[in-house]
Amino acid sequence: MTDTIFTPRSYEFKPYVDCKNWIGGEWSDAASGKTQTVMNPRHEKEMGKVAWSDAADVDRAVAAATAAFEGWKATPLKERAQVLYRVKNIMTERLDELAWLLSHENGKTLAQAKGDVLKGIECVEFGCSIPNLGQGEQLDVSRGINCAVTHEPVGVCAGVVPFNFPTMVPLWMLPQALVAGNTFVLKPSEQVPYSSMRLAEVFKEAGLPDGVLNIVNGGKETVEALCDNPTIQALGFVGSTKVARIVYARAAQTGKKVVCLGGAKNHLVVVPDAELKLTADTVVASAYGCSGQRCMAASVMIAVGDVQPIIDSIVKTTSGMTLGEDMGSIINPASVERITGYINEAEKRGAKVLVDGRGKSVAGQPGNWVGPTILDNVSPDMPAGCEEIFGPVLSIIRAKTLDEAIAIENDNVYGNAAAIFTTNGGVARYAVERFSAGMCGVNIGVPVPREPFAFGGWNDSKLGTGDLTGFDGYRFWTRPRKVTTRWEMAKDSTWMS
Numbered sequence: 001m002t003d004t005i006f007t008p009r010s011y012e013f014k015p016y017v018d019c020k021n022w023i024g025g026e027w028s029d030a031a032s033g034k035t036q037t038v039m040n041p042r043h044e045k046e047m048g049k050v051a052w053s054d055a056a057d058v059d060r061a062v063a064a065a066t067a068a069f070e071g072w073k074a075t076p077l078k079e080r081a082q083v084l085y086r087v088k089n090i091m092t093e094r095l096d097e098l099a100w101l102l103s104h105e106n107g108k109t110l111a112q113a114k115g116d117v118l119k120g121i122e123c124v125e126f127g128c129s130i131p132n133l134g135q136g137e138q139l140d141v142s143r144g145i146n147c148a149v150t151h152e153p154v155g156v157c158a159g160v161v162p163f164n165f166p167t168m169v170p171l172w173m174l175p176q177a178l179v180a181g182n183t184f185v186l187k188p189s190e191q192v193p194y195s196s197m198r199l200a201e202v203f204k205e206a207g208l209p210d211g212v213l214n215i216v217n218g219g220k221e222t223v224e225a226l227c228d229n230p231t232i233q234a235l236g237f238v239g240s241t242k243v244a245r246i247v248y249a250r251a252a253q254t255g256k257k258v259v260c261l262g263g264a265k266n267h268l269v270v271v272p273d274a275e276l277k278l279t280a281d282t283v284v285a286s287a288y289g290c291s292g293q294r295c296m297a298a299s300v301m302i303a304v305g306d307v308q309p310i311i312d313s314i315v316k317t318t319s320g321m322t323l324g325e326d327m328g329s330i331i332n333p334a335s336v337e338r339i340t341g342y343i344n345e346a347e348k349r350g351a352k353v354l355v356d357g358r359g360k361s362v363a364g365q366p367g368n369w370v371g372p373t374i375l376d377n378v379s380p381d382m383p384a385g386c387e388e389i390f391g392p393v394l395s396i397i398r399a400k401t402l403d404e405a406i407a408i409e410n411d412n413v414y415g416n417a418a419a420i421f422t423t424n425g426g427v428a429r430y431a432v433e434r435f436s437a438g439m440c441g442v443n444i445g446v447p448v449p450r451e452p453f454a455f456g457g458w459n460d461s462k463l464g465t466g467d468l469t470g471f472d473g474y475r476f477w478t479r480p481r482k483v484t485t486r487w488e489m490a491k492d493s494t495w496m497s
């Protein structure tokens with residue numbers, strides 16, 4: 001469907017093709033004919049249109065996935081994994097092109113877009129390893145009695161994903177779900193549908209049978225139809241906590257397995273013995289990578305005692321960043337307004353703006369921009385101190401002791417990530433054991449537990465049991481069958497007698 005319209009690897013604006021639904025191995029419009037505009041956030045110009053689906057389209061995709069299920073399930077696991085090996089190879093060959101398109105629809109820098117695709121490839125690699133990891137367990141549980149567990153596909157599965165990692169997050173789900181023998185209906189973010197469109201093409205080229213992977217584009221109504229569809233057996237969601245709650249409750253009504261990863265407010269605790277350069281550079285990279293639009297971004301730095309030299313270094317590096325080159329754009333105008341609102345409100349309530357990204361943009365270019373921002377003397381009860389901003393804003397909260405810092409982290413409703421910066425192992429251990437977060441770091445600003453470890457937070461950052469990536473993902477997209485067996489035929493009753 002697509003071609004290489006984007007030949008120059010630059011940030012120059014190019015319109016793109018329209019994005020349709022991928023159902024049963026064919027591109028189709030939404031049954032209603034409705035579409036929505038996809039904007040390039042760097043230029044705030046229309047890239048194309050995306051199909052706007054309703055329950056009729058979801059039903060069609062689920063029917064295609066149902067029809068493909070028995071054949072795919074009957075395909076041996078090792079053969080299913082071969083598709084993933086080919087997906088990895090194709091994605092690796094097309095890395096630049098995939099990253100380039102992702103950068104255009106999402107607004108990330110080309111380098112960060114490449115990181116997004118590479119992390120996606122790593123998830124595919126994990127899927128390739130399932131034939132070596134995914135065997136069941138068996139044990140003689142009594143004299144002559146054996147119990148065995150097999151992980152079996154659940155049937156038709158669905159995934160709903162956010163805008164901020166257009167390639168990686170769908171690939172948090174697809175490798176394990178597909179290699180397990182399920183068929184899938186993916187609902188990409190309507191703001192960045194093109195990377196998923198490319199994924200459908202890559203899987204097709206890699207030999208995935210038609211109907212095994214389907215894509216329905218759209219928004220709230222599409223997601224509601226997925227939640228309500230009784231044929232779908234498992235649904236994974238990644239997005240804001242507000243929507244995660246709605247999806248979790250609604251999808252569970254039909255008895256589906258559901259895991260919903262939500263929003264975050266990540267705290268980096270810096271103590272006086274922290275190594276200056278490592279800490280300062282790591283905090284900056286964590287706060288402003290992907291313009292702070294990451295669920296693992298440093299949002300709050302808790303400065304314990306006198307860490308002023310580290311703060312000075314963070315301010316210096318941040319002030320020297322070039323917008324458009326070191327940091328990309330913000331996804332849409334509403335997000336720019338929200339982020340700016342948090343900065344305004346914090347300033348009004350007494351925070352000091354050490355670096356001000358308000359009103360900054362790339363010269364001579366429209367688009368959605370906020371420059372990297374640092375707020376000092378933020379308190380945990382200010383919105384900037386406790387709510388998810390999802391933008392390039394680092395709020396510094398001052399604390400007198402490590403215990404006070406840990407208490408601030410613990411009080412926050414989220415629990416995705418937390419990190420401690422120190423050169424003392426005892427301090428590191430003390431903090432990690434007390435953080436209320438599912439993913440902790442020691443001198444690491446973005447403590448993502450990369451494959452084979454599983455990604456997932458605690459508290460309001462996740463609803464449901466288990467994680468979506470790593471082997472937990474395989475468990476989520478399968479159901480265990482327990483078989484207890486006894487063979488005690490009398491010798492003289494067999495065919496041998």
Ligand code: NAD
Pocket residue numbers: 160161162163164165169187188189190218219220221223224238239240241243244246247261262263264294295388390416457461
């Ligand atoms: P979002 O919650 O607005 O949207 C996520 C998905 O839900 C999209 O596909 C969207 O179309 C759909 N949706 C939106 N409103 C809906 C509604 N009312 N009912 C049903 N579906 C709806 O999230 P976003 O703005 O695309 O992404 C940013 C959020 O995602 C942040 O909160 C971020 O922390 C979170 N996130 C979390 C993780 C994680 O692993 N915890 C990873 C990435 C992003």
